[in-house]
Amino acid sequence: MFIRNRWYVAAWDKEVGAKPLARTICGEKVVLFRRGDGSVAALADFCPHRLAPLSLGVVEGDAIRCGYHGLLVDGSGACVEMPGQEDAPRRLSVAPYPVVERYRFVWVWIGAAGLADPALIPDFWFCEDAGWAFDGDVYPVACDYRLLVDNLMDLSHETYVHPSSIGQKEIVDSPIDTRLEGEAVVVERWMRRIEPPPFWRTFLGKDGLVDRWQICHFALPSAVTIEVGVAPVGTGAPEGDRSQGVEGVVVNFMTPESETTCRYYWGMARSFGVGDAGLTERMRQSQAGVFDEDVVVLEAQQRNIDLRPDLKLVTLAIDAGGAHARRLMERAALESAKAPA
Secondary structure, eight states: OOOOSEEEEEEEGGGOSSSOEEEEETTEEEEEEEOTTSOEEEEESOOTTTOOOGGGSEEETTEEEOTTTOOEEETTSBEEEOTTOSSOOTTOBOOBOOEEEETTEEEEEESOGGGOOGGGSOOOGGGTOTTSEEEEEEEEESSOHHHHHHHHHOGGGHHHHOTTTTOOHHHHHSOEEEEEOSSEEEEEEEEEEEOOOHHHHHHHOOOSOEEEEEEEEEETTTEEEEEEEEEETTSSGGGTOOTTSEEEEEEEEEEESSSSOEEEEEEEEESSSTTOHHHHHHHHHHHHHHHHHHHHHHHHHHHHHHHOTTSOOOOOGGGHHHHHHHHHHHHHHHHHHHSOO
């Protein structure tokens, strides 16, 4: 079920520091740490001596020392020191992973290292553009990562799961346009001449009816970004001029750990109030409250799936975006399984 030969988010940049950080990605145990120059190294989380997790050790300069017998492994995976031996047993090594730090995230390549090309990371420019503010968090979620993709590609659930923040009846009443664009899926919804929901009314700072948009973009292996916002009616947002409104991009990266667990990296980039650090934190907290509600539903859904594997998910018209995304994921997983290791 996992798609290999792809870049996955392994951590926020702020999570990787002077201590080893353990992650599981597509069933593979990885340890991350920063070298002395600040660059990130990623290794298989196994000491090549007695297979203890390197993540239980300590970082020393450009290397990590195993917390069991003290073997020292550098960022390339080579053993450079073994206490009690004059010469390091250089035949011992651990596999390194290609790693890139970009868009506030640390990306690790899962698959054949020779195929790792940083240009294959999609363009999430709004996460680091000087004209935008961006922050977020990460949740461990006890569900198949594809359920999160389903959830984010069908925002009709907001009406019922998030009625006190971003949900409103007009979401389910408004038509959607679903389309395939190569290895991407787009689901576009416009809600015209509506009352803004509480979340957006606060940030717009104006009374009156608005045009609201939600444009979901799925990209392999498991990213969903959502253009969102509202603008006063008559200011041209549906025609392409959003300058009189407030807009942002909801950022979602789902990194599978196992068949039924994942890490969910989320955040929101916005083009308004960019220099207001307090607003950034308030929005992060507000978004966290919304996603807390999603996690409750998704983990309960996974428990039901585990309980009754004989029952199948049903696809309706509102599920078109998620269904297209799943087909792309299934195809990519099959292709990566056939690729050379």
